[in-house]
Amino acid sequence: MAQDAEKSPESDGAANDFANEAEQQSEGWLREFWDFLAYNKKWWLAPIIVTLLLVGLFVILGGTAAAPFIYTLF
Numbered sequence: 001m002a003q004d005a006e007k008s009p010e011s012d013g014a015a016n017d018f019a020n021e022a023e024q025q026s027e028g029w030l031r032e033f034w035d036f037l038a039y040n041k042k043w044w045l046a047p048i049i050v051t052l053l054l055v056g057l058f059v060i061l062g063g064t065a066a067a068p069f070i071y072t073l074f
Contacts, residue, residue: 027035037043061070 026032037045038064061067
């Protein structure tokens, strides 16, 4: 039973790795998304996301005083 209570070196290393990762400061969601695109080679998502963000921006600005200027674009 004493052997069961002892930690194996592998699990101790994994715990230290987890603790080190938890203590690091987050890079931010934009950097994380960019790393996701680069690592998974999902570059085709970039134009879709940019287009959705622009449409969302137009919707938000459509309810403000900038609406007459946006309507002239179309």
